Amino acid sequence: MAPASADPAADPVAVTSDKISDKAPRTERGRKTRQKLLDAAASEFGERGFHEASITSITQRAGTALGSFYTYFDSKDEIYRALVDHLSSRVREAARESRRSDLEALEAERVALTNFLNFAGTHKEIYRIIDECEFVDPATFRTHYESTAQRIFERLGEGARKGEVRADIEEAHAWAIMGMNVFLGLRYAVWSQERDPAEVAEIANSILRGGLLPRP
Amino acid sequence: MAPASADPAADPVAVTSDKISDKAPRTERGRKTRQKLLDAAASEFGERGFHEASITSITQRAGTALGSFYTYFDSKDEIYRALVDHLSSRVREAARESRRSDLEALEAERVALTNFLNFAGTHKEIYRIIDECEFVDPATFRTHYESTAQRIFERLGEGARKGEVRADIEEAHAWAIMGMNVFLGLRYAVWSQERDPAEVAEIANSILRGGLLPRP
Known part of the structure; x- marks a missing residue:
């Protein structure tokens, strides 16, 4: 994990999730899918906690295919x-x-x-x-x-x-x-x-x- | 787990750890051993977190035998x-x-x-x-x-x-x-x-x- 000072999040102005990943969506539809995955992840991590949460369950909640997950996130x-x-x-x-x-x-x-x-x-x-x-x-x-x-x-x-x-x-x-x-x-x-x-x-x-x- | 209202800890005056367990030490030496285990547990849970922490490692830190642990705690x-x-x-x-x-x-x-x-x-x-x-x-x-x-x-x-x-x-x-x-x-x-x-x-x-x- 990068130290806080090297973390893009250390600069509150520069942070947008898109800048952190090189998998940023390029279309409006892509942005919507990525956002659906983030909303599903909020429910999944919020209810089950990080260790119990699973990628499969996030994609099920989001109603997207497993492949879509890996289009936007590595892990x-x-x-x-x-x-x-x-x-x-x-x-x-x-x-x-x-x-x-x-x-x-x-x-x-x-x-x-x-x-x-x-x-x-x-x-x-x-x-x-x-x-x-x-x-x-x-x-x-x-x-x-x-x-x-x-x-x-x-x-x-x-x-x-x-x-x-x-x-x-x-x-x-x-x-x-x-x-x-x-x-x-x-x-x-x-x-x-x-x-x-x-x-x-x-x-x-x-x-x-x-x-x-x-x-x- | 007991709901908060049924938990002895809900009454700040009534709480002592001794009252929570039926394995309370009866001698001064027992109290010292139990306290050594608690101090060791503080270091173990503080450094490794709950999931990584182990009873063996707590007894090693405390310098006590594994059996002593189970004299005072169940798990x-x-x-x-x-x-x-x-x-x-x-x-x-x-x-x-x-x-x-x-x-x-x-x-x-x-x-x-x-x-x-x-x-x-x-x-x-x-x-x-x-x-x-x-x-x-x-x-x-x-x-x-x-x-x-x-x-x-x-x-x-x-x-x-x-x-x-x-x-x-x-x-x-x-x-x-x-x-x-x-x-x-x-x-x-x-x-x-x-x-x-x-x-x-x-x-x-x-x-x-x-x-x-x-x-x-």
Whole structure:
């Protein structure tokens, strides 16, 4: 496995699954087949875990021939890595709306968390797949969290320059926010959906706005 | 596997590993041997993961005979579960100092996080072992985080009654704090130790005290 620094996924801007494989589809139909295989892989890895998952079962779920699998992927490892990249980029897309220039910095964090909770609630397998990555492919696991924290840090840094958040913002603040978001997602999007995502995001956001001390 | 509600680990006060097994040691020497096996299991599961780990290798690391293993544990599954309980109770002990009655609520959270970061820095295998539990024994994984969040929620609730934190404290605030703590530990205790645990805990604590808005 390539070290994180040599991994294309280390650059969150450069990553698209297509660039990782030299088996990138060239037609719209090919793109659709590849996407069907990725969706089937998400169900298969999410339900059965990496070790129990099989290529045959992925193609059955996707309703494609076994040959189609090998047109786009070399192995179970390769589709797993492509899937983690794909899910990582879906998380990134969910946060993208928060980069709208009219949003104040902490309002952007609220939008990013609300979108993430909505995404995790409809893609519950994402936790299991990304968590298992710690064991199947540790460098990709680390890259996923490092680049997510980096994006939060960049948003906060922009906010600090505009005077919308504290000037002493540093990387650790971004890791703290990411941790809040990941565990709120586990509890309120994956394990149960008893709370509205917007309400949960507001609770996290109120900590970021004013902390937990009694209101004056 | 028992559902979380029927699991002794669901009651954080009642859990000791000894109560889970009917093979509890009766002598001081027995307790030491059992502890040696648990320490060896922590290294074995931490380095090799659950599936690759073997009972023989655990007894070799512990310097005990294979028969001693079966005096205290029935299987690899059983020592793994006992180890997660043991690590869970070590995390709980690390937080215990924070229940000193002379500490204000948010100061108690700072102490709890500092102690957790110190513990994680010297027991880096804890992340891998507890994270793998999501796949090996999902109910125990869930219980670990639910009871950890419950303890934080109880501490915050006490603080709210004393007027030391906001009166509208709820469970989601505890999950937010736990998430911050877990990810700060992963980044600054396990992956690198470039920052002093007290400094990292102060960054998290400053969010809890006043959020991220510019200081007036």
